[in-house]
Amino acid sequence: xxxxxxIIVFVLILASCATWDEDINIxxxxxxxxxxxxxDNDIDPSVFLVPMLWSTVSGxxxxxxxxxxxxxxxxxxxxxLSQGNRHKSWHAFDDSGFWVNMYxxxxxxxxxxxxxxxxxxxxxxxxxxxxxxxxxxxxxxxYGDVPYFDPISEDPPLLSKYDAQSEIYPALLEKLxxxxxxxxxxxxxxxxxxxxLFGGNILQWKKFANMLRIRLAMYMADTAPDxxxxxxxxxxxDTETYPIMESxxxxxxxxxxxxxxxxxLYNLSKAKIEEAPFSNxxxxxxxxxRDPRLPVLAKPVRKVHTxxxxxxxxxxxxxxxxxxxxxxxxxxxxxxxxxxxxxPYASALGDFFRKExxxxxxxxxxxxxxxxxxxxxxxxxxxxxxxxxxxxxxNAKSHYDNAINASFEFYGTSFSSDGYKGAYGTxxxxxxxAYLSQADVDYNGGRDKLTLIAxxxxxxxxxxxxxxxxxxxxxxxPELRVSSGAENFGPNGSGSKFPSRAAYSDSEIxxxxxxxxxxxxxxxxxxxxxxxxxxxxxxxxxxxxxxQMPIFQEPIYSSDYPIIESITGSGVNFKAWYDNHWKSxxxxx
Numbered sequence: 001x002x003x004x005x006x007i008i009v010f011v012l013i014l015a016s017c018a019t020w021d022e023d024i025n026i027x028x029x030x031x032x033x034x035x036x037x038x039x040d041n042d043i044d045p046s047v048f049l050v051p052m053l054w055s056t057v058s059g060x061x062x063x064x065x066x067x068x069x070x071x072x073x074x075x076x077x078x079x080x081l082s083q084g085n086r087h088k089s090w091h092a093f094d095d096s097g098f099w100v101n102m103y104x105x106x107x108x109x110x111x112x113x114x115x116x117x118x119x120x121x122x123x124x125x126x127x128x129x130x131x132x133x134x135x136x137x138x139x140x141x142x143y144g145d146v147p148y149f150d151p152i153s154e155d156p157p158l159l160s161k162y163d164a165q166s167e168i169y170p171a172l173l174e175k176l177x178x179x180x181x182x183x184x185x186x187x188x189x190x191x192x193x194x195x196x197l198f199g200g201n202i203l204q205w206k207k208f209a210n211m212l213r214i215r216l217a218m219y220m221a222d223t224a225p226d227x228x229x230x231x232x233x234x235x236x237x238d239t240e241t242y243p244i245m246e247s248x249x250x251x252x253x254x255x256x257x258x259x260x261x262x263x264x265l266y267n268l269s270k271a272k273i274e275e276a277p278f279s280n281x282x283x284x285x286x287x288x289x290r291d292p293r294l295p296v297l298a299k300p301v302r303k304v305h306t307x308x309x310x311x312x313x314x315x316x317x318x319x320x321x322x323x324x325x326x327x328x329x330x331x332x333x334x335x336x337x338x339x340x341x342x343x344p345y346a347s348a349l350g351d352f353f354r355k356e357x358x359x360x361x362x363x364x365x366x367x368x369x370x371x372x373x374x375x376x377x378x379x380x381x382x383x384x385x386x387x388x389x390x391x392x393x394x395n396a397k398s399h400y401d402n403a404i405n406a407s408f409e410f411y412g413t414s415f416s417s418d419g420y421k422g423a424y425g426t427x428x429x430x431x432x433x434a435y436l437s438q439a440d441v442d443y444n445g446g447r448d449k450l451t452l453i454a455x456x457x458x459x460x461x462x463x464x465x466x467x468x469x470x471x472x473x474x475x476x477x478p479e480l481r482v483s484s485g486a487e488n489f490g491p492n493g494s495g496s497k498f499p500s501r502a503a504y505s506d507s508e509i510x511x512x513x514x515x516x517x518x519x520x521x522x523x524x525x526x527x528x529x530x531x532x533x534x535x536x537x538x539x540x541x542x543x544x545x546x547x548q549m550p551i552f553q554e555p556i557y558s559s560d561y562p563i564i565e566s567i568t569g570s571g572v573n574f575k576a577w578y579d580n581h582w583k584s585x586x587x588x589x
Contacts, residue, residue, distance in 0.1 A: 043115050043118055043119055044115075044119070044191075045112055045115040045116040045119050045121055045124035046124070046190060046191035046194040046195075047115075047194070048108070048111050048112035048115050049112060049124070049127070049190070049191065049194040049195060049196075050194050050196060051108050051111075052105075052108050052109050052111070052112045052128065052131060053131065053196050053197060053254060054196075054254075054261055055101075055104060055105035055108040055109075056102070056105040056109075056131065056134070056135045057254045057261075057371050057373075058101070058261070059097070059098065059101025059102055059104070059105055060098060060101070060102070060138060060465060060466060061263075061264040061371055062264050063098055063466070064264075064371075064463060064465050064466060065264050065265065065268065065276075065463070066272075066276075068463075068465075068466055068468060068469050069276065069462065069463065069468075070276065071469050071499070072458070072468040072469055072472055072480070073279050073281045073282060073327050073328075073480050074278065074279060074282045074462050074463075074468075075276040075277065075278060075279055075282075075325075075327075076277060076278065076279035076280060076281075076324055076325035076326055076327040076328075076346070077275055077276050077325075077336070078274065078275055078276075078277065078325060078333075078336055078337040078339070078342060078343055079275040079333045079336065079337060098142065098502070098505075099139075099143070099504070099505035099507070099508060100505060100507060102135055102138065102139050103139075103147075103151060105135050106132065106135060106136070106151050106152065109128050109131055109132045109135065110128075110152070112124060112127070112128040113125055113128035113129065113132075116128060122182050122183075123183060123187055123188075123190055123202060124190065125182070126178075126179040126180075126182040126183050126205070127179075127183075127190070127205055129175050129176075129178070129179045130175075130176060130179045130205060130208060130209045130212070132152065132175070133172045133175050133176050133179075133209075133212060134212055134373070136148060136168065136172060137172055137212065137215075137216060138465070138466055140165050140168050140169070140172075140539075141219065141466070141470045141541070142466065142470075142501065142502050143501060143502060143504060143539075144165055144501055144519075144523050144524060144537075144539030144540070145162045145163060145164055145165050145168075145519045145522075145523030145524075145539070145540075146162060146163065146165075146168070146519075147160030147161065147162055147163065147515070148163040148167075148168045148171065149163055149171075150163075159511070159512050159514070159515060160512065160515065161515050162515050162516070162518065162519035162523065164523065164540065165523070165539050165540040165541060166223075166224075166540045169216060169220055169224075169540075169541070170227075172216060173213055173216055173217070173231060176209045176210070176212050176213050176216075177209075177213065177242075179209050180206050180209040180210055180213075180242060181241075183202050183205060183206050183209075184202070185202070185203055185206070185243075187202040188202075189201060189202060190202065196254055196255040196261075197252055197253070197254060197255070197373065198252070203243060204250055204252075206242075206243050207243050207244055207245050207246075207250050208245075208250075208252045208373075208374060210235050210242045210243060210244050211244060211245055211252070211374050211378075211379050212374065213231055213235060213242075214231075214232065214235060214244070214379060214382050214383070214386075215374070215378070215379075215382065215467075217231040217232050218232075218382050218385065218386065218474075219470060219471075219474055219541050220540075220541045221386075221389070221391065221474075222474065222541075222542070222544045222545060223540055223541050223542070223543055223544055225391070228391060229391045229392070232386050232391050232392050233391075233392055236383070236392055236394070244379060245374075245376040245379050246376070247376060247406070248375075248376050248377075248406055248409055248410050250376055251372075251374070251375050251376055251410070252372075252373035252374040252375075253370035253371065253372055253373060254370060254371040254373060255368070255370055256367060256368050256369060256370060256371060257367065257368055258364050258365075258367035258368060262367035262368075263366060263367055263368065263369040263370070263371065264371075265349065265353050265354045265362070265366060265369050266354070266362045266364075266366040266367040266369065268354075268362075270359075270360040270361060273348055273349065273354070273360065274343045274348070274360075276348075277324065277325040277343055277346035277347060277348050278297075278298050278324045278325070278346065278347045278348065278349075279324045279325060279326075279327040280312075280323070280324035280325065280326050280327055280585065281324065281327050281480070281481075281585060281586060282324060282459075282462075283298065283322055283323060283324035283347055284315065284324065284586060285455075285459065285586070285588060286298075286322075286459065287315055287316045287322065287423075288440070288588060289435075289438065289440060289441060289459075290424055290427070290428050290429045290435065290438070291435075291459065292408060292413035292414065292415055292417075292420050292435070293407070293408070293411050293413055293459065294316070294322055294423050295320070295322075295350065295417070295419030295420060295422065295423045296350055296351070296352050296411045296412065296413055296419065297349075297350045297352060297353075297411070297462060298322055298347040298348070298349070298350045299347055299348050299349065299350050299351070300320045300321055300322055300347065300422075301314060301321050301322060301323050301344065301345050301346060301347055302344040302345075303341065303344040303345050304321050304345070305340070305341065305345065305562075309574075309575050310562060310563040310571060310574065311340055311341065311345075311562040311563065311574075312326075312340050312562060312578065312582075316423050316424060317424055317425050317426075317427040318421065318422050318423045318424045318425040318427075318428075319422060319425060320419075320422030320423055322347045322423060323340075323345060323346055323347060324346055324347060325339060325340070325342075325343070325346040326339050326340065326555075326585075327483075327585065328481075328482060328483035328485075328486065328552075328554060329483065329485070329554060329555070330483055330485030330486055330488065330489070330554065331485075331557045335557045335558070335561075338558075338561070338564055339561060339562065340561075340562045341562070352369075352411055352412075353366075353369050353463065354366045354369065371465070372463055372464045372465060373465060374464075375406075375407075375410065375460070375461075375464060376406050376410075377403045377404070377406040377407040377410065377457075377460045378403075378457065378460070378461060378464065378467070379403075380399045380400070380402050380403035380406060381399070381400070381403045381453055381456065381457040381460070383399045384396045384397075384399035384400040384403065384453050385450065385453050385454075387399065388449050388450060388453065389450075396443070396449070396453075397443040397444065400443050400452065400453055400456070401436055401443065403456065403457070403460065404432075404435075404436065404441075404456055404460070405432055407456075407459070407460035408432065415428065415429060415430060415431050415432075415434075415435075440588065441456070450475070450477060451477050451478055451479075451587075454471075454472075454475050454477035454478050455477070455478040455588075457471065458472070458478060472498070473498055473499075473500065473542055473545070473547070474541070474542060474545065476498065476545065476546065476547065476549075478587050478588075479549075479550055479587040480498070480549060480587075481549060481550045481551065481552045481584070481585050481586070481587065482496045482498075482549040482550070482551055482552070483551070483552060483553075483554035484551050484552065484553050484554050485554050486551075487551070490532055491530075491531070491532050492531045492532065493531060493532070493535055494535040494536070495532070495535075496548065496549055496551055497535070497536060497547045497548050497549060498547040498548075498549055499535045499547075500535060500536060500537060500538050500539070500542065500547055501534070501535070501537065501539060503534055504516050504519070504520075520534075523539070524537035524538055524539060525537060525538045525543050526538075550587075552581060552584040552585045553577075553580070553581045553584065554581075555574070555577050555581075556573075556577075558570035558571070559571070559572050559573045559574075560573045560574060560576075560577040561574060562574050
């Protein structure tokens with residue numbers, strides 16, 4: 001039986017954990033020096049589990065809110081001109097602290113692994129390796145070639161060399177496979193209170209490892225299809241050895257709380273929420289599909305226009321109205337915020353993610369909104385795509401339908417709820433079967449099947465960490481559009497192309513310039529020498545992808561805008577712009 005530390009030492013460890021990321025004198029291979037003591041075998045590895053999980057989650061949570069939803073057209077931001085949804089520059093990616101946060105997390109992961117080795121507890125060692133692989137998957141998917149083998153070594157050098165993504169991916173996949181094999185289905189649960197993902201359930205950790213293998217295999221499928229095919233078949237032909245997620249019960253979600261680890265959505269100010277209402281693209285697609293997730297994901301608008309010749313009106317047929325803020329305007333912040341009357345006329349985050357009082361302040365229960373890591377529905381969409389692309393044999397429609405149902409169940413939707421009736425009135429669909437039978441949803445209804453899968457996956461993946469960006473960059477489906485004004489920003493940003501990566505951290509450029517220079521010159525399909533080239537240079541996993549986005553004609557301020565009462569001459573061309581260009585923003589019209 002594993003011995004535990006005394007309460008006094010336990011408290012000291014937790015107190016020190018809060019300062020590890022800031023103390024440059026700490027040996028990254030020894031958890032605060034405790035494993036050098038004469039009683040080092042008495043260490044309970046579980047004391048390092050919460051700090052390990054939180055170090056990663058807290059490092060990407062804000063990025064997942066502030067940038068990812070805008071990049072993938074979930075949000076139509078009313079401010080921050082330089083955000084990704086206007087395809088200008090990516091400073092919000094670059095300045096997010098993500099690089100420093102993730103490499104700090106790697107150090108904390110190493111603490112758990114070394115503690116588990118000392119305690120001879122292979123369960124925690126395998127879990128540390130799984131979480132490390134997840135953390136590094138985000139790092140390499142965002143930046144491309146990055147330091148990997150040096151940072152995870154027992155004696156890392158001061159200046160880490162950059163490793164090729166084509167070598168990092170196989171290493172991550174092998175580590176995940178090995179970790180799955182180390183863990184036994186019959187293993188006793190780990191500490192339930194410390195495991196804020198799965199409550200100590202070892203089988204669910206195995207499933208998570210194999211879900212990550214499926215995810216990474218699909219991410220590299222265009223570049224290394226043969227290797228991807230081998231991995232997918234190995235897992236899906238032997239789910240006894242390589243178990244996979246079987247229901248929403250297996251979802252990997254980090255359990256936030258109201259005391260020590262609140263959800264980023266609880267910490268956001270009212271002003272920050274008002275910078276990011278849902279986009280017209282996201283809301284309109286939910287409405288056109290009579291989707292039951294609409295009243296769960298989004299709040300009704302606070303104000304409603306009545307004259308379609310002057311403003312954009314909500315298009316949902318029910319009495320409770322939903323609408324989005326226009327996506328991708330390249331005008332300045334003040335003018336962007338004035339579109340269609342601004343935030344009060346657009347839908348914001350719904351109660352599933354953020355419950356608020358009447359003043360817009362979050363309720364305490366919102367602090368416990370979980371952080372999404374990997375979902376059963378995501379896995380099912382991957383499998384449907386893999387079947388459709390011929391990587392594996394199976395019934396793609398069954399997995400596609402199952403993924404949609406899983407997403408509905410995850411969000412607790414109902415076709416008979418007051419929320420659904422409020423959104424769609426008498427024009428909603430009756431049940432899941434009727435939803436799946438719609439022409440735009442039916443897997444055998446004639447639409448391109450890969451587009452069907454990608455579209456429904458996009459709807460199901462809101463706020464799923466960084467994955468919606470990685471996944472869309474890989475497939476460029478559904479065909480998210482970009483505004484005509486974005487083309488003006490090619491020289492200092494991505495222009496009308498979907499951005500390929502984030503820039504290396506300023507701290508890394510300052511501290512490790514030689515290795516950064518080498519990575520920029522050799523790590524991508526073109527050398528990175530300017531802002532433009534760094535947003536077009538393709539990393540290994542997307543070298544076969546075309547990142548050019550279809551373009552729509554954005555409105556000119558203020559003549560093409562909806563009427564702004566305080567501005568003479570505004571809105572004179574609004575109706576013409578709306579009739580000619582509004583629907584061109586959507587791939588589904």
